[in-house]
Amino acid sequence: MMNKFNILIIEDNNIVVMGIRKIYNKHFPDANIIHSENGLKALELLSKIKNDTDLPTFILLDINMHVLNGIEFLEIINKDKRLKEIDDKGMFYADDQIGFFFKEVQKIQEALNEFTLK
Secondary structure (H helix, E strand, C coil): CCCCCEEEEECCCHHHHHHHHHHHHHHCCCCEEEEECCHHHHHHHHHCCCCHHHCCCEEEEECCCCCCCHHHHHHHHCCCHHHHHHHHHHEEEECCCHHHHHHHHHHHHHHHHHHHHC
């Protein structure tokens, strides 16, 4: 039985987001995929989540964004005990290159498979 999990994509390139969604919708149709176009909007979204079980299981984070980039986003969430746990166990980083995603797919799928076995 597959556990429900949440994926937050923080990425300002809509083509990359479409590619990620397509792959995850195919392999993990029960995943709840949420998109935020920059770190500031992602922090706003995360601040509205009251129930810890609704927090993202995994975050796919772009580093190069115009509004609150990935490094700045990480600095902020690592000061928040509740959000720091996501970075400790489920954060995947990307530069602005779509090639990153394809290099990391195996790593992410292994982590998702481990999560779904619990």
